[in-house]
Amino acid sequence: MKIDFVKSSEKELLKLDKKLAQRVLEKISLLGSDPYGQNSEKLSGGKGYRIRLGDWRIIYIVNKETRTITIIKIGHRREVYR
Secondary structure (H helix, E strand, O other): OEEEEOHHHHHHHHHOOHHHHHHHHHHHHHHOOOOOOOOOEEOOOOOOEEEEEOOEEEEEEEEOOOOEEEEEEEEEHHHHOO
């Protein structure tokens, strides 16, 4: 599957320190082969999913028709669900 980023999620990724950004990118790259694995959970009340990475979260949407995964948000758990 193809992985796309929303512009704001790209900016959020660039703000992270290098080690954390590397870990986030590793998790995101694994999504291409299995978007529903890696301890991902469906978000309540929506069509998105999330992956936990310590205190950080990666929020994404899977579009089966176009076979794309769109990264919506990357952030600390206290901020990402707002």
